[in-house]
Amino acid sequence: MDLYALLQNHIGYFLLIFARISGIFSTAPVFGAMVVPNTAKAGLALMLSLIAAPLLLAQTHPPIPETFLAYALIVVSEFLVGAIIGYVAYLAFYGIQMAGAILDIQIGFGMVNVIDPQFGQSIPLIGNFQYLLALLIFFATNSHHLFLAAVFSTFQIVPLAQAISFSSLALHLAEIINNVFVIAVKIALPVVVSLFLTEVALGILAKTMPQLNIFVVGIPARIIVGLFVLFLAIPFYIVFLEVLFNGMFSDINRVLEGIRGLGP
Numbered sequence: 001m002d003l004y005a006l007l008q009n010h011i012g013y014f015l016l017i018f019a020r021i022s023g024i025f026s027t028a029p030v031f032g033a034m035v036v037p038n039t040a041k042a043g044l045a046l047m048l049s050l051i052a053a054p055l056l057l058a059q060t061h062p063p064i065p066e067t068f069l070a071y072a073l074i075v076v077s078e079f080l081v082g083a084i085i086g087y088v089a090y091l092a093f094y095g096i097q098m099a100g101a102i103l104d105i106q107i108g109f110g111m112v113n114v115i116d117p118q119f120g121q122s123i124p125l126i127g128n129f130q131y132l133l134a135l136l137i138f139f140a141t142n143s144h145h146l147f148l149a150a151v152f153s154t155f156q157i158v159p160l161a162q163a164i165s166f167s168s169l170a171l172h173l174a175e176i177i178n179n180v181f182v183i184a185v186k187i188a189l190p191v192v193v194s195l196f197l198t199e200v201a202l203g204i205l206a207k208t209m210p211q212l213n214i215f216v217v218g219i220p221a222r223i224i225v226g227l228f229v230l231f232l233a234i235p236f237y238i239v240f241l242e243v244l245f246n247g248m249f250s251d252i253n254r255v256l257e258g259i260r261g262l263g264p
Contacts (some may be wrong), residue, residue, distance in 0.1 A: 002190055012054050013047065013056070015075060016161065017078075018046060018049040018161075019075045019078040020078075021082060021151060022079060023078065023079040023083040023085070023086065024045075024083070024085050024086040025044060025045050026085050028089050028090060029098065029108045029138075030135065030144065031044070045157055046189040048152075049125050052152055064161075072220075078160065079119045081154075081158060081162075081259060084173075084213070085150075085256070088173075089147065089248055091176060091180050091251070092248040094180060096184075096244075098142070099130065099131070099185075099188040100125075101126070102184060102185075103124070103192070103230070104125055104127065106192055106226065107222055108219055108223055108226075109124065109126060109223075112250060116157065124172055126201070128235070133234075133241075138240055141242060141245065146254065148251075156255060157253070158259050172254050172255050187240065190232075191229050191233065194226070194262070195222055195225060195229075198221060198222060202214055202218050
């Protein structure tokens, strides 16, 4: 029996399962971070594939193509489906980092950056703080368990070797990316409003006391007010994160519907 004849049996479908889960872990938050070794990602993807295979292989699937090139295209397609799902999950955390960038500019930390452990790039200081806090809430609320459950549910919504509807998928992704900006504004809004009121107060102070150097007074005032309001908003931020994670799983379901071509 040659290699491709062997692939036409269960091993062929198992590789499709492994390709999709590998794609998810290549872009998903936490699991797809650069600090996680590639061997660990591959091992986790292989383990989950072995767990899912007995259940999924018992279902009815389209026949594997007769040519190796067609089969390779399906493998790539499954990897892309997984990568898109992981990217949608990461967009929620990207909205948090974007809010941190807005706050850093408003408070005065725009020149201070730290390394993002997810992709190894520079991110704002407050954005990194909010990102790490979001990771803690992600694990504390067992959202990582729900994410792993969502990984298995993808095979129920989008079966293996399912044709991708790029037009419907693009509409869903555009709407989700638009929501990322809305999330960033909602997170940054309390601090931005407080800093705006601080600027108004400093402007009035500059008119009433011209001899006062507002530039020297304004910089520490913005930092103190911004950090104080950020500290007060942390409890509301934690509640908002729980809602955000629930919306993340809803976005994953919408993207899967877009992959199936069910429309926006």
